[in-house]
Amino acid sequence: MGVRINGEELTFVPMMSVADLIAQRKIRPESAVVEYNGALLARDKWEATVLKENDALEILSFVGGG
């Protein structure tokens, strides 16, 4: 088992924090909203939250919409 990030199943667990993951994916942290296992993860918790097995992450951002 691995982790699920934005619907994509990874078969392994990247040994990194949410903050590292955001940086690795070149996502602008100031515009990202992270839902971690069904609950919003505050930005000041990204560093301390290390990915573990069966985690589900949604990395979202506000976009244009009507």
Next chain:
Amino acid sequence: MDDPLIIAGQIIRNRFFLGTGKFASYELMREAIIASRAHIVTVALRRVDAHFPQDNILEYIPKDCIVMANTSGARNADEAVRIARIARAAGCGEWIKIEVIPDNKYLLPDNAETIRATEVLAKEGFIVMPYVNPDLADARRLTDAGAASVMPLGAPIGTNKGVCMRELIKILVQEIKLPIVVDAGIGRPSHAAEAMELGAAAVLANTAVATAEDPVLTAQALSMAVEAGRIAYRAGVVMPKDKAEASSPLTGFLR
């Protein structure tokens, strides 16, 4: 202001609301917001596409605007509630436009699911602005559920067909105490004015502005039409008649 729009106890400076989708750039969107003087603007929440890093849209929205997240992408009440909670937790405030759309062809909303989501979110303190098919019984249910307004569609999203639901919207205006905001289908200033003449409290448009040749000018034109339509409604504009009625004296010339 002698005719303020009040929603959930807050004075809304402009009866024209602007959606932020489909603009060619965030700079252009910002210019259109400023030109329209919109006080309420909508945004959506989506998965980040790591291949296309984008600026933070919120930085381009003037600070004195109310940013109202929508729940677009939700196919049922549970998803709408989830999106609303994330949007608020992410700092988007209490205003939420509920949009529950299970149908991809006409993008028509699901009223029953929308009512369900309204009940949940109103209890959690959201200012709930539900986007619905214009139906009197459902508008009453939304009122009971704690909605802050009712937002009936004029025509399906992005069709620019105008106030096709005219007669049903008129009934909502007459029977529902909440502000009626005509959302979707508004393609041109004359449509916006028509909605306001019917007694709508406000109009929300997006496609008409974002896809116009000149979005900034279009934003301004729509906003002015909303204002003109509102003034006409308050003035009690005259109704059409079947027979002619002379504007000049009916006596013949020199007789």
